[in-house]
Amino acid sequence: MIVAMQENATEEQIDAVIEVMEECGVDVHRTTGAMQTILAAVGPTAGLDITKFEVLPGVMHVHRISSPYKLAGRAFRPQGTVIEFPNGASIGGAQVAIIAGPCAIENREQIFAIAKCVNAAGGSFLRGGAFKPRTSPYSFQGLGIDGLKLMREAADAHGLATVSEVMEIAQIEPMLPYVDCFQVGARNMQNFNLLRELGQVRKPVLLKRGIAATIEELLMSSEYILSGGNYQVILCERGIRTYETSTRNTMDIAAIPVLKKLSHLPVVGDPSHGTGRRDMVAPMAKAAVAAGCDALLIEIHPNADKSVSDAAQTLYLEQFEKLVGELQVIAQAVGRTL
């Protein structure tokens, strides 16, 4: 941490800041310039609350100079993390993984048709929602564990691994038999109690970026899981909220290479939520692969227009199959397989 004092800061103010720094257990290096005094904290700065220093009298700016995350940082595992799944698939290696499925599991016929399609297209992961709290209290809320059982059966029948969203701690235990990967939704990215519990689990966690979360905050949230000993975390860019309304969210494609640079964790792109529009899923899926993502998360449904939720962003199975074919060429163009 660096504290830059105002040009007219008094010696009393400078001493007071040094005292607070020292109380926090760090050593202080002082640089007295012609214009300004700078105080550098040296030592265990990870737990320091920098905003606290910003309001001390005479302080101009405070900057954190070390990463607030450690385990998620690229330096912790420079070669990158590859996560293996029971069905033999992996995320983070040379192959770009395809994770696909319906927003909500609706019935046996639907999920089996989808599983068959995912496998036929070359995907290895089936994703479906079982708990669907919705913005409106008047909408469909999901099949729960019964839905997960159906998804497990369909996945096993087609050699797929399963991914489903966990909404609260109490769901972790009952979900365990049915999911190969827990998804944490954007709204729960900073549900730290849930993250801490998932740190105790020994299954992969796909952590979605919050709709207004910075890349640094996403990495801090992954640190919660990692610090519990669960190193199988996958990060997901799924669009952020901006002033632009022509797409539902603004998919921050640059977050993919930025995350790959800052962290060793695999990165997934979600063009379905990232755009909220079926007609934009294909170009954005291609863009995500071109920018270096390790996997794609795509919503599909045999009768997309009648999907009980997220219909607007859901691909028909034929659209999905065509897209996967096109993505294979893009993947090769960036030195990957798919």
Next chain:
Amino acid sequence: MIVAMQENATEEQIDAVIEVMEECGVDVHRTTGAMQTILAAVGPTAGLDITKFEVLPGVMHVHRISSPYKLAGRAFRPQGTVIEFPNGASIGGAQVAIIAGPCAIENREQIFAIAKCVNAAGGSFLRGGAFKPRTSPYSFQGLGIDGLKLMREAADAHGLATVSEVMEIAQIEPMLPYVDCFQVGARNMQNFNLLRELGQVRKPVLLKRGIAATIEELLMSSEYILSGGNYQVILCERGIRTYETSTRNTMDIAAIPVLKKLSHLPVVGDPSHGTGRRDMVAPMAKAAVAAGCDALLIEIHPNADKSVSDAAQTLYLEQFEKLVGELQVIAQAVGRTL
């Protein structure tokens, strides 16, 4: 719901859209203009997913024309809602309420000193955090129920009502004896399971706007609580995330009069989180009262710089007392008391 077709939409496309609308159970009124055809849905449109129509072939725009919320709307209770508390205080009436306290309850001495100060300054509500999940897994996490017991004692000793944040469903029951008002934090504004449970409770709920939530989404979230039969909801503006970094959040003061216009629910301003800076709390508290808020939520601490959390935005007790005095004059200037 209004569906505006593209200028070159075909009759087949128009018929297909009408069919999907009718399947959703609404009647369709068609206006065929020289340039464009417009389809208006008439009937039970509350559950319609408008985004689903946006991607149908030939559709240009879809607009919702009725409010997605009903119980939260001003029309439901034009005279406004006043919420009464056991200590005789109320929120939503002529008097602007003061809710104050520490970010985290730390110990008996701290919370009693604060309770005394709040009462002396004329405030009626003591707020303190007991469960404190933090952005960093390496920070202080709160005293839990023991903290709530201390707060209850301190509040009772000084005639105050208590407010504390509930983080998950499992905390509701144990918190009940100690809190007069549940606070739902910004990160949980769309934790619909939690909101639904709070709809079953018969105590007031102070619902904070999410950091990237629209005003409409805040009202939709309040609808979750209201639709469970709990009509005692208080809305809170606490700053939204924008590109500006000179304050931690951008406090959307206009949200106060907008919410007062759209809804009958009382509105609280939180200048502490709204700015994240101690030196900005006073001007923004004044602005919130001038703009018509029904209450203020202010973080205070006897030794603000050493507060275990949110130190930067916490007022010293003397600063708080001075501010309340100044606010009384502003309240009078807008026809309120304080």
Next chain:
Amino acid sequence: MIVAMQENATEEQIDAVIEVMEECGVDVHRTTGAMQTILAAVGPTAGLDITKFEVLPGVMHVHRISSPYKLAGRAFRPQGTVIEFPNGASIGGAQVAIIAGPCAIENREQIFAIAKCVNAAGGSFLRGGAFKPRTSPYSFQGLGIDGLKLMREAADAHGLATVSEVMEIAQIEPMLPYVDCFQVGARNMQNFNLLRELGQVRKPVLLKRGIAATIEELLMSSEYILSGGNYQVILCERGIRTYETSTRNTMDIAAIPVLKKLSHLPVVGDPSHGTGRRDMVAPMAKAAVAAGCDALLIEIHPNADKSVSDAAQTLYLEQFEKLVGELQVIAQAVGRTL
């Protein structure tokens, strides 16, 4: 400027960064910590492009620690700037000034009626647009210099000073006889050629914050004018663009006290553009005064609904008169007059 190196930065990388810093003409102080090396630039850092250092190999973060602006900084004139006008009015002193008028000057009758009303209500400034480039090429574009002549006559008849927007350098000269204050619109906040020319003028400039400008960028733009020797700059908060759509812009009320703290320049609030909604002008005008603004800019029109532009945010004259009366009480509550 502080350059924080990555933990694993090599000596070669550190030396290379030091070399580039020295080529920029600054001295370098090196602090070698257990984890990280920190390089502090000492000397003439105002012209340094910090982004250039961010991409050098081995660099983790770069922070500017001195203000990029000097003349606009509060330290340059701690007592604050008061700007005097020929009609005896001033902006920046104890009195909160009222600047009001139509979005566009339309005809003699309109502007005289407005001038009379402004004076009667106690305002001292008449503002009207003469050049009105519009988002759509199919809309009304303003009366030009003829409009300014009308405004000048109306202002003189009622003892008012005039404010009007200058859109390009070529307009400065012809506008000079008619305006007491040049307004620079939000879209021109970073039209540096125009700002530089206005630095040569010896009349006050009211500089509006760009719709996506940071507070620091606004101050940097004011520095362009100040550095030309024109110290009569007034800053204006008029709303920024965020994801929220219930108001046209999000008025950043906190920008008012932040600017007052960082700079000695007077600050104006514009609740008309800040909200874009007539029904929100009054509460936001009150909030701006409560938060410490030095003046308000309000759009008014005798027949607001038929104003040729910005009708939605324009007050009727009666609404304006009523508002000014209410504002006087708020001004007193914060120790000002109006």
Next chain:
Amino acid sequence: MIVAMQENATEEQIDAVIEVMEECGVDVHRTTGAMQTILAAVGPTAGLDITKFEVLPGVMHVHRISSPYKLAGRAFRPQGTVIEFPNGASIGGAQVAIIAGPCAIENREQIFAIAKCVNAAGGSFLRGGAFKPRTSPYSFQGLGIDGLKLMREAADAHGLATVSEVMEIAQIEPMLPYVDCFQVGARNMQNFNLLRELGQVRKPVLLKRGIAATIEELLMSSEYILSGGNYQVILCERGIRTYETSTRNTMDIAAIPVLKKLSHLPVVGDPSHGTGRRDMVAPMAKAAVAAGCDALLIEIHPNADKSVSDAAQTLYLEQFEKLVGELQVIAQAVGRTL
């Protein structure tokens, strides 16, 4: 335009709205539902100011249902626009064009080295800045017309077309002999006077999206140029401002397919400004091509770290050559050449 009245709107309010609509010259179709009345404007609605209706008593929402732009819309030229240049190159056809050059033209040696490199890599367009107003008044401001002469010479020597930014109307005439394409910068996207003048020119205009402009606003600005009779407009996505700070701007890759869908105009991606970071230019250039852009705008410099401006986002010539090679494979993967 559709006006949705509030549920409790009175007949007087409805009649008043109809009257204002009719005064604007449109016919009104009224739909009286059980809950709500809806008024649809039929006729010449292009010039209507919808915000004006939003504040009329009894109005709930107003929606525009026809595009505010006509000439820029895809329907105007469904097959798409291809723009031809004197050197035989084109933008908008099957080949993805490469436009590259320095942020600022610095000297003969620099611009000739760059022109040679662009040509060798297979690019057809040389872009360089001659007028460089900067955020800080203390920085380098460009070589002006002398710089353009150098660029013209260098371009002619290597068979390239030239692109340079025009900052104000007075520069158009003197620039004409030297540029094959005028660039309008993000800050001037709504400088309507400049756009109108460029509508009179018969050379292509590359129009950059403003840092806070919506896609609709970008199209409206292009309409200004098109409506003057200049149909050679190229749209450019170059990053928008959001809360995320790990890249300088957030490059809205989805804007590329959205613009291609809404408009017939060619679309350029600018990964240099879009990210502000040299290490992110390559992945984002690939993403832009994968998403369907018609050209790329890339900043390059033989000694990038010592570029007088935008050093952080500028590629070295070797990096550029390598990138173009990689882009060729991506272009093929999406059915284009490069």
